[in-house]
Amino acid sequence: MLRSCAKRLRALGSLRGPLPCEPRPALRSFSSKKVVYKDFSIPNPSWSKDIRLLFDEFMKKCEDGSWKRFPSCKYGSIQRTQDFKTFHLDRELTKEDLRTQTRLFTSSFEEGLGFEHVIFCNDVEKRTVCLFQGGPYLEGMPGFLHGGAIATIIDTTLGVSAAIAGGTVMTANLNINFKRPIPLCSVVVINTQLDKVEGRKFFVSGNVQSADEKTLYSEATSLFIKLDPDKSLT
């Protein structure tokens, strides 16, 4: 289990910065000499009317502070390179071409082709909501999302719920019931909530529904483990 497999945690904690799902300033993009970030969780021309309407609805909920939007960033190449130099100093993986090419999986596609999504959270209710439009590069059966793409966005959203409560966590178990296939490029809503905390274990569950909440596509439970900075990750 993950308890027995955590290493370099202090290093990780310092070099990874916030989790991909953790709050960052809600700026569209910003840059400095060292870091280039772009926030991918705001509307772009590929977003359909459905996801835009839901986005506006949740942004209104953010006005009184009860909900917050999680910016999603694809690290700039300079920061990524630095991460790799630091983290993989003693590894074979530190090839120059690799260091400069890493991308966060959910932000690795061009606009509109992959995981178009935005995550909102409510700290008091311990709830997280992801608005997701899966693009044409995420296909499984013709016309439908690949099960792995669904698992990816579910894992990401569940992970935010766990990370809010536990900080640096890692998925230890993910159990998904796929009830109906999700049409490609449709908009779905992933609702998750933190169910229980036992020491370093965070139990989170959730489901995937259509935007109108009439269709239940998937249900999931998960276990996340808060990483122990005194143990090895590998």
Next chain:
Amino acid sequence: MLRSCAKRLRALGSLRGPLPCEPRPALRSFSSKKVVYKDFSIPNPSWSKDIRLLFDEFMKKCEDGSWKRFPSCKYGSIQRTQDFKTFHLDRELTKEDLRTQTRLFTSSFEEGLGFEHVIFCNDVEKRTVCLFQGGPYLEGMPGFLHGGAIATIIDTTLGVSAAIAGGTVMTANLNINFKRPIPLCSVVVINTQLDKVEGRKFFVSGNVQSADEKTLYSEATSLFIKLDPDKSLT
């Protein structure tokens, strides 16, 4: 459950051709006026020495017919367009830009950046083996594969085991225990086997190990349902 959610199955069966995991002629690439296929499950310059060695080892096992390699294809745009025209005739999703852009998720990245993999199967032993090298666009924590990327390649490999026995199947449940994070760009081996068949239910399990079999990264169980051509898919 999936039993209650299958539609257009005859149409699907006829237009999807084989599953992404089903055998296709082991040609590197071929083209006609109507269809352009490329087989992505053969070595390319991005493949490391580790995956090449394993590939050669399994290709030798194929010589006596006990094992078979599954070609992996990213449909050509013309075929994909035709699929969409047929399948989504009455849907809003039939926008021209979408029809021409769909890609099988596991083949949607440029060479070396995503899911470099090849699947072999043994019909008699009901086993399937996937050799997988996860590229830099599949990152979760810096330096490691995203849990969703791992779930994707596990789902794909388990699905082949089920499809060999059941034909057109769809994931109904996927349960993964993540035991250790997988370093980005390392080579892992996914072993799966068909455990049980109950009517239209196919139970498949498997695990993810390092190329030298010394490290167990993940374990998974799954349930696949053979689709009923008389029922709706959505």
